Every structure is written in C-alpha cells, then in structure tokens.
Amino acid sequence: MINHNSTKIAFKALLLGLIAISGNIQANTVTLKFHSGLSQSRPEAEHIDRFAKLVEEKSEGELKIEVYHAGALGLKEADILRTLQHGMVDMALLYGEYYTRDAPALASVYAQGAITESEQHLDILPVITEMYDDGFSQWDIQTVGGVVAPIFxxxxxxxxxxxxxxxxxxxxxxxxxxxxxxxxxxxxxxxxxxxxxxxxxxxxxxxxxxxxxxxxxxxxxxxxxxxxxxxxxxxWAAAPWLFGISEKTLGRLDENQRQALEEAGQEVWETTRELAVDxxxxxxxxxxxxxxxxxxxxxxxxxxxxxxxxxxxxxxxxxxxxxxxxxxxxxxxxxxxxxx
The missing domain is CATH 3.40.190.170 (Bacterial extracellular solute-binding protein, family 7)
Known part of the structure; x- marks a missing residue:
C-alpha cells in the first residue's frame, strides 16, 4: 500500500532541494554591465555581442555581460575613464582618442600617416595595444581583448x-x-x-x-x-576598440570568470584581426x-x-x-x- 504522506514529504524535500540548487546557481551568477557608445547597427556591435555570448559559454553561465549599445546607460565618452575607475560601470568599449581631457597622451599612440601599407597595421598592433594597456592601467582599468577595426x-x-x-x-x-x-x-x-x-x-x-x-x-x-x-x-591607421574592465569589478571575479573574460576577449580579437586587412x-x-x-x-x-x-x-x-x-x-x- 502506497504511503501518500511519505510520498508528499519526499516530493516536498525534492522541491526544496531544487529551489536551493536554483538559488545557489543564481547566487553564483555574476552579471556585468558593459557600456558601448556605438550604435547597434555598427559592425563592431556584432562583435561585442559575440564577446558577451562567449563569456557566458566559457564561464558555464557563471558570468554574464549585459551590453548597453548606443550609450543606453547615459554615460558620456569623455567621462568613461573616471566612470570605470570608480566602478560606476563594470566594463566599457574603449577608444583611446576619445579621452583627450583626462588622458591626452592616449591620442598620441597612433595617428594618420603612421602606415603606408595595410599589413603594417597588423605588425604594429602588439606595440600600440601595449601602449594603450599602459595608459588605461593608470586609471585602474584592465583590457581583455577587443575589436581590431578594418583597415579601410x-x-x-x-x-x-x-x-x-x-x-x-x-x-x-x-x-x-x-x-x-x-x-x-x-x-x-x-x-x-x-x-x-x-x-x-x-x-x-x-x-x-x-x-x-x-x-x-x-x-x-x-x-x-x-x-x-x-x-x-x-x-587608415585605425586605433582598435578595446574591452576595458574596472579593476574594482575584476577583483570581485573568481579565477574561472576571469579566464572566461580573457579567452572570450582574445577570441574576438583574433577573429577581427583576421578580417582587418582585406x-x-x-x-x-x-x-x-x-x-x-x-x-x-x-x-x-x-x-x-x-x-x-x-x-x-x-x-x-x-x-x-x-x-x-x-x-x-x-x-x-x-x-x-x-x-x-
């Protein structure tokens, strides 16, 4: 004879267990807000969205990126270095020439007339990204890959x-x-x-x-x-678009989440690098x-x-x-x- 009371107790225990597991999953999931000043119709936007998707996949759902295109968060490009430094937003699409007020040296990393052959851009990319990394680090910002702009x-x-x-x-x-x-x-x-x-x-x-x-x-x-x-x-001496993350935000992530960010950013970087010269x-x-x-x-x-x-x-x-x-x-x- 079936003991209905025992069955109900077992079902309730199972349900509570599933709720607990679900709660733990939600608690372990970190969602970061990503600012982009570019409209969603720009080709770079597609690569940013792909970055967000890769981060979620590589972290097995532990880390999610919410991308806000076209400045939907209401942030001004000129203020982005300060905004990231204070942790007021987690991530942003960075373009060195935008920050002449706070970091005028970043506009001196790369300039028109720098290259006369498109292939030169690919050779110089490691050097100019190193310079950008140096400049952004002074604002407590780390870069994790980015988008290599096409050389038009x-x-x-x-x-x-x-x-x-x-x-x-x-x-x-x-x-x-x-x-x-x-x-x-x-x-x-x-x-x-x-x-x-x-x-x-x-x-x-x-x-x-x-x-x-x-x-x-x-x-x-x-x-x-x-x-x-x-x-x-x-x-065109095209400065790359870099994915910047506040060090305050980075400090809240575990090793798996950091690795997902790095791998996803590098994958987008390599993909767009292959497309840059055509x-x-x-x-x-x-x-x-x-x-x-x-x-x-x-x-x-x-x-x-x-x-x-x-x-x-x-x-x-x-x-x-x-x-x-x-x-x-x-x-x-x-x-x-x-x-x-």
Missing part, C-alpha cells in the same frame, strides 16, 4: 579632379582631427575639422571643396552625391563607388605620400610633446617600431 582606404573626395598635393593647393579640405589640420597646414593646404554628420552639407554648400575620408565606406554618407572624384592616399573588400568597394558615378583617379604618387607622411609624423610628434612625458614615450615607441 583613405582618399580625397573632391568636386573637381584632384590626385596630387599640388592639386590640393587652394582647395579647402574637410578632416576629422586637429592632428590632420596641422598636417595639411604644414603642406600649405587649408583644412578644418567638420563632424561627419555635417560633412555632406559642407561639401554641398561649398564650405569645403574636398573631404579627407574613409573611401571604403564613403557610400554610407552619400559622398557620391556631393563629390564626383576620388583619389587614394593611404591606409584587399578584395577594398576592391569591391571601389567598384561599387564607380558604379555610383564616382571617377576613381590614379592614387597620389609615392613622392606625395612620402611628403604627406613626413608632415603627419611631425604633427604627431608635436601633439605628443604637448601631452607630456607619456605622450612622448608612446610616440617614440610606436614610431621606432614602425621604422624597423
């Missing part, structure tokens, strides 16, 4: 045919940084910083005659509607721009590239010197590695 072509996009520095004389050029203003100024060429969102109108209204821009993605900002000619100048991608993008009505002129000559690089390096050095001892050290270390 950079060209001059103009209303009239321009494929030499001589042709640029008398032209007004849109650029994206003070370093580039100083570079073109040294070449006797007028340049001004105009945000990407204002570039189209500046070209349309004649505020500038040309845009110095990433040719590979020029279509995404409709440059073909306001410029008709393009000439390649050099590869001649076929660049060629297809060039063909697409031609199909949109752009006349792709001959690239700037080797002599012009040398002249531009020399001016860019001088402006880079001056920028580094203004940022202090760290900036000078970063500049000397990276340029020495590039020169080898």
């Amino acid at each position: 072509d950079v060209g001059l996009h103009c209303k009239e045919p321009v494929d030499s520095l001589e042709d640029l004389q008398g032209k007004k050029v849109r650029v994206w940084s003070r370093h580039l203003v100083d570079t073109f100024d040294a070449l006797g060429i007028s340049a001004q910083v105009i945000p990407q969102n204002d570039m189209y109108m500046a070209l349309q209204t004649g505020v500038v005659d040309c845009a110095y821009y990433l040719s590979t993605v020029a279509k995404t900002v409709s440059l073909q509607e306001v410029t008709k000619y393009e000439s390649y100048l050099h590869p 001649p076929e991608r660049e060629a297809l993008a060039r063909e697409e721009r031609e199909s949109l009505g752009i006349t792709v002129l001959q690239p700037f000559s080797a002599a012009d590239v040398d002249t531009f690089v020399s001016a860019a390096w001088s402006a880079w050095q001056a920028m580094a010197e203004k940022s202090g001892d760290d900036g000078i050290r970063y500049y000397n270390t990276v340029t020495q590695a590039l020169s080898q």
Whole structure:
C-alpha cells in the first residue's frame, strides 16, 4: 500500500532541494554591465555581442555581460575613464582618442600617416595595444581583448579632379582631427575639422571643396552625391576598440570568470584581426563607388605620400610633446617600431 504522506514529504524535500540548487546557481551568477557608445547597427556591435555570448559559454553561465549599445546607460565618452575607475560601470568599449581631457597622451599612440601599407597595421598592433594597456592601467582599468577595426582606404573626395598635393593647393579640405589640420597646414593646404554628420552639407554648400575620408565606406554618407572624384592616399591607421574592465569589478571575479573574460576577449580579437586587412573588400568597394558615378583617379604618387607622411609624423610628434612625458614615450615607441 502506497504511503501518500511519505510520498508528499519526499516530493516536498525534492522541491526544496531544487529551489536551493536554483538559488545557489543564481547566487553564483555574476552579471556585468558593459557600456558601448556605438550604435547597434555598427559592425563592431556584432562583435561585442559575440564577446558577451562567449563569456557566458566559457564561464558555464557563471558570468554574464549585459551590453548597453548606443550609450543606453547615459554615460558620456569623455567621462568613461573616471566612470570605470570608480566602478560606476563594470566594463566599457574603449577608444583611446576619445579621452583627450583626462588622458591626452592616449591620442598620441597612433595617428594618420603612421602606415603606408595595410599589413603594417597588423605588425604594429602588439606595440600600440601595449601602449594603450599602459595608459588605461593608470586609471585602474584592465583590457581583455577587443575589436581590431578594418583597415579601410583613405582618399580625397573632391568636386573637381584632384590626385596630387599640388592639386590640393587652394582647395579647402574637410578632416576629422586637429592632428590632420596641422598636417595639411604644414603642406600649405587649408583644412578644418567638420563632424561627419555635417560633412555632406559642407561639401554641398561649398564650405569645403574636398573631404579627407574613409573611401571604403564613403557610400554610407552619400559622398557620391556631393563629390564626383576620388583619389587614394593611404591606409587608415585605425586605433582598435578595446574591452576595458574596472579593476574594482575584476577583483570581485573568481579565477574561472576571469579566464572566461580573457579567452572570450582574445577570441574576438583574433577573429577581427583576421578580417582587418582585406584587399578584395577594398576592391569591391571601389567598384561599387564607380558604379555610383564616382571617377576613381590614379592614387597620389609615392613622392606625395612620402611628403604627406613626413608632415603627419611631425604633427604627431608635436601633439605628443604637448601631452607630456607619456605622450612622448608612446610616440617614440610606436614610431621606432614602425621604422624597423
């Protein structure tokens, strides 16, 4: 005869046991908040989401990353170093050139004109990431991998045919940084910083005659509607996006969780590194721009590239010197590695 009381007691004991196990699992699961200022439509966002998924898999559910894209946490990029240092957010996507207020030396790690061949970027990556790691560690931030940005072509996009520095004389050029203003100024060429969102109108209204821009993605900002000619100048010296974690947060994680972070970050880094240099991608993008009505002129000559690089390096050095001892050290270390 079945003892129903015994069965009920056993069932209750089993249920309580399952609840206890579930409670322990939930208690052992750590969830970190990850700030990203990039919109979810950016290709980097896909890699960040993959990082979060890998962390959960590799930690067997002990560690989860909640990614907040497009600045959804309400944090300002200029404040991120302070925010991480104080543990007000656990992790963030870091980009060295954003922090000129708090860490101006970080903007001196890498600059346009640094490379003249795309493959040079892959060779120099270990050096520049070491410099970034050094700078971020001063803010009690550790890096755990990141996203190696694609190396796009950079060209001059103009209303009239321009494929030499001589042709640029008398032209007004849109650029994206003070370093580039100083570079073109040294070449006797007028340049001004105009945000990407204002570039189209500046070209349309004649505020500038040309845009110095990433040719590979020029279509995404409709440059073909306001410029008709393009000439390649050099590869983009693309600073990597790094996954930064507050040391306060890192100190709360166990060995398994730390290992999951490191392995996931490194896996994303290696994957994106393999995708960074892609001649076929660049060629297809060039063909697409031609199909949109752009006349792709001959690239700037080797002599012009040398002249531009020399001016860019001088402006880079001056920028580094203004940022202090760290900036000078970063500049000397990276340029020495590039020169080898």
